[in-house]
Amino acid sequence: MADTDHRCSTQLIDGDGEFNVVGLDNFMRTTKFSHCGLSYAVVAIMGPQSSGKSTLLNHLFQTNFREMDAYRGRSQTTKGIWIAHCVGIEPFTIAMDLEGTDGRERGEDDTTFEKQSALFALAIADIVLINMWCHDIGREQAANKPLLKTVFQVMMRLFSPRKTTLLFVIRDKTKTPLEYLEPILREDIQKIWNVVSKPAAHKDTPLSEFFNVEVTALSSYEEKEELFKEQVAQLRQRFFNSISPGGLAGDRRGVVPASGFSFSAQQIWRVIKENKDLDLPAHKVMVATVRCEEIANEKFCRLSSDEDWLALEEAVQFGSVSGFGRRLSSILETYFSEYDSEATYFDEDVRNAKRKHLESKALDLVHPAYLNLLGHLRFKALENFKSRLERMLKEAEGFAASARACTESCMHEFDQGCADAAIKQANWDASKVREKLRRDIDAHKLSVRDAKLSELVARYEEKLRQLLCEPVESLFDAAGRDTWASIRQLLRRETETAVLEFSTAISSFELDQPTIESMLQGLRDYARNLVVKKAREEAGKVLILMKDRFSTVFSHDNELMPRVWTGKEDIKTITKDARAASLRLLAVMAAIRLDEKPDKIENILLSSLMEGTVTSPDPLASSTWEEVPPENTLITPVQCKSLWRQFKSETEYTVTQAISAQEAYKRSNNWLPPPWAIVAMVVLGFNEFMLLLRNPLYLMFLFVAFLLSKAMWVQMDVPGQFQHGTLAGLISISSRFLPTVMNLLKRLAEEAQGHRTPESPTQQQSSVAFQSFRNQSQLNPSSSIAQSSVSSNVSVSDSSVEYSSPNLMQRRSTKVQEAELSQ
Known part of the structure; x- marks a missing residue:
């Protein structure tokens, strides 16, 4: 009966209740279990038939218990009680797989073996895994609670108290967090303990003296296999060093040495078989629990794959669907009615509980689609509000009145959409989505209002800037004793005008009075800051x-x-x-x-x-x-x-x-000599004067000499050369004298021959520029005086005149006018 591999899966007790002594001895010998002394642990699992007990043990301890083939139907897989060595677990650990309770093969009335095997497991195991469905938590006739009640009573009567760890494994965990499930389960266990009759010696003994209660939860193996394996791997770690202080069985008592385990187990089973007056819960309740669960699961699977539902769910992904609530209500009602028809002959309490569970799962399935629909309705209402508000504002409607009208119409449309999306099987509340829509509308209203107000503020600030900056700058340019009085008057006048117009413009926003006062004061402050800023700018160039x-x-x-x-x-x-x-x-x-x-x-x-x-x-x-x-x-x-x-x-x-x-x-202006000099020239030059009168040739010669001298004077610009100093003037005249004489003689010769060589453009520009500069300097001396902080240099050469004024720092707006006035 034993397997040949290292796990040594062995049937300890067969389906007829016969204890396999040879098989147990062979198991102990093959695995060298008898040499372990007290360093071992026994882990048993109990629960309904076909609930995945063997599967859990195989994944948890790497055993090879036979598992049910789901594709061949749901039937009894494990018969009697099987044991196996847990691979890789320290200390040495034995896994005990019990025949499932509530099996069809034994019938409704033959529950004796179920009671005996459960009591046997609690008697010899240090850790008992109670395999139970998540949806059975909180029910009176489920999760082996009646069985536990009987086991508690019998165990205290048959055996001395020993510390056993009850590890409740919640299978197919739903969305409900474990921290909410565990207190309910612990409360139910405590209630069982409180109501069972106890011997006088243990009447006041607390549950913790006999049992350590632990709770864990696992996801569905069929639906979430990877997550199930990951959670089982985490649970496996808890069985390492399980008998050490702090471990799952760290405070166990009355441990039998490994060498006497076989004899002890045989005696315990014998005592259990002789006690036939155990009263376990009726098998009918267990059957109802399993069968109603199967029917509910089948209806839920069909609902999940229903074509009408899938089409409705897909349509909701892309937008709102008209008649959503009516269509979904019809689909749900179809499957709920089928469940009621098929489960009508089972226990009423179990049937109703399973129907509520089915309703809960079905509503959880369709609720995301309902939320998506509400999201589309909210988005559509919000977009309608935005477009309507924008259109009304373009039509010059008042902001507050427009926003109020748009809000009322859009909220009414949303409420109609929510009424159309409601289903009769659930009383879902759309108030949170409605409140979010209201918040979104209010936020958009606030955003648009702030944008419009910002535009108004910017417009009036720009208007104030245009009205104040240039006038203030002009007043500073002509600064006098009444400058600041004029600026104050200008600021007061323009500010009050702008504030009055701005107050009228924002009246349609229906703002509260403190906000209005704050905005008006901000406009006043802006105007004042403009003047202050302009004053600081002008002060920087004082x-x-x-x-x-x-x-x-x-x-x-x-x-x-x-x-x-x-x-x-x-x-x-x-x-x-x-x-x-x-x-x-x-x-x-x-x-x-x-x-x-x-x-x-x-x-x-x-x-x-x-x-x-x-x-x-x-x-x-x-x-x-x-x-x-x-x-x-x-x-x-x-x-x-x-x-x-x-x-x-x-x-x-x-x-x-x-x-x-x-x-x-x-x-x-003092070009004439003194009077005494004039008298002296007349007296002393009388003879020369008479000589000129007697000989006109001398007079002609003097006239020609005067003309030549005047021409030389003009050509060499003698006064201009001496403006830069006497020495510079003499040097310049001496360098220009001979070229000027040669030029005059050449031009005289050309005039005598009847034609004239045209003057070069450079000489013409030089002559004109130089003459213009001389005229301007002589006629308007004040023009050069106005340029007090400018270093001016004039250089004259043979071919050109240069004028440079570096680092110019003053305004010359009146220079041309002064030259014209002087001329």
Whole structure:
């Protein structure tokens, strides 16, 4: 009866209850089990017939128990009790496979062997695996609970207490987490223990004195084979060192040495067979449990492969389906009715429980499709809301009214779709999806509202920028004592106008008052910040503005006409007035004055920089202005002092040029000699004068000499050459004298012959450019004075005139006008 391989699968007790003594002895000898002493463990499994007990043991311990062939029908596979050696498990472990309970072969009334085998397993095994279905948890007549109740009573009466580990293996685990199943199972076991009658010695003994209860769960072997094997592999690890402290059987008691195991097992089986008054639960309940489960599983499989259902499920994947609830309700009702018809003769409680389980599984199957449909309805309603709201806003409808109307219509459409999708077998709640749709609509409304408000804010900010930036810049360019008053007036006027228009524009959004006030204040702050930003920009180029102001005042009279330095002007007074005007501009730019608070900046600057008043401490030796907050300071006192020094150094050249022009003008107008010289020439030159009158040839000769000299004077540009100094002028004239004479003689000769050589373009351009420069310099000396911070160089050569002005830093907007006015 024993197999020849190392697992030694052996029938310990046959189907008629006969104990196989020879087979057990052969097993112990072959596996050397008798040499193990106390270092061994026995693991038994019990449960309904065809529930996968042998399959579990084979995967768990690598045994070779015979398994049921599902393709040949469901029938009894294991008869009696079989044992085998667990391969690879330390310590030595014996697996005991019990005949399944509730078998068709033994009939409804012959349950004696089931009771005996169960009690035998609990008597000799250290660990008993209770194989049970997940859907049987919580039921009174399922999961071998009546059998356990009887076993508890008989075991305490027959044997002294020993610690046995009951490992409940929940098969075909569903979605319900194990942490929810385990407490229910433990509670049921405790209830069984509490109600069984106990001997007086154990009346108050807790369950933990006799049993350690453990619970684990495995997925379906047929539906999820890979996951099942993975979970079994994890469970296998728990049987290593099972009898060590902390192991599954770590606190077992009353262990029989391995050498006496055969005799002990025989005696236990003999005592169990003689006790025939055990009362186990009726077989009818067990049959009803298994059969109703089979019918329910068959209906569920047919529902899963139903063509109408599969077509409906596929259609829902791509969009909403009209009449979904009606069609799905009809499909479900068909299979539920078939179940009721086939299970009508089984136990009512079992039948109803299995029907509820079938309904639960079927609804779990179709519920994802229902959720997909709700998702499509929600998406469609949301898209309709977006398009309708956009269309109404384009038609210039008010935002709040448009959003309210679109929301009501879209929510109504969604509610109608949910009513069409509902099935009568379930009371599914679509409120969460509806709330999500409402949140999505509100979020889109908020997004559109924020976008529209942002557009309005940007539009009015741009309008304020256009209305404020250029006028403020113009006011700063013409800075004076009333500059900041004008800026405040401009800011107040434009801001209030924009705020009023903006308030009217956002009225259709129906915002709360604090939000409106916040937005209006933000617009006011933006306008103020524009002015502040522009003020800081202008303050950054204050030196250029000061030099422009100095040039304007210094180079123009009260009628804004360019000054011609004739020698009658008081340059000192003009310089003082021009610097005072520039200093007042610096005072205006030193601080932001949008709050109409008085300050003494101008007085401090005039007294310290213009009048030279010395006070202790120096008011300009500070980084802040008195009565001016630091955030309103544009130019600190120290910076003002530094700017003034730089300004004076860069305008000194303008003043010097004006003085030079004045002196040059005086020299150019004093071309006559003194009166006494004129009288002396008349007296001393009388004879020569009379000689010229008597001889006209001398007069003609002098006239020709005068013309030649004038031509030479013009051709060599003698005054222009001496503008760069006497030595430079002499060198230039000496180098140009002979070429100029030769050129004049050549031209005279050509004139005498009746034709003239055309002058080269280079010479013409040089002559014209040079003459233009001379005319401009002589007629408008102030034009050169205005360029005080520019280093100008003029170089004259034989062929051209060069004019360069590097590092140009001042404006020349009036140069051409000044030249025209001077001409």
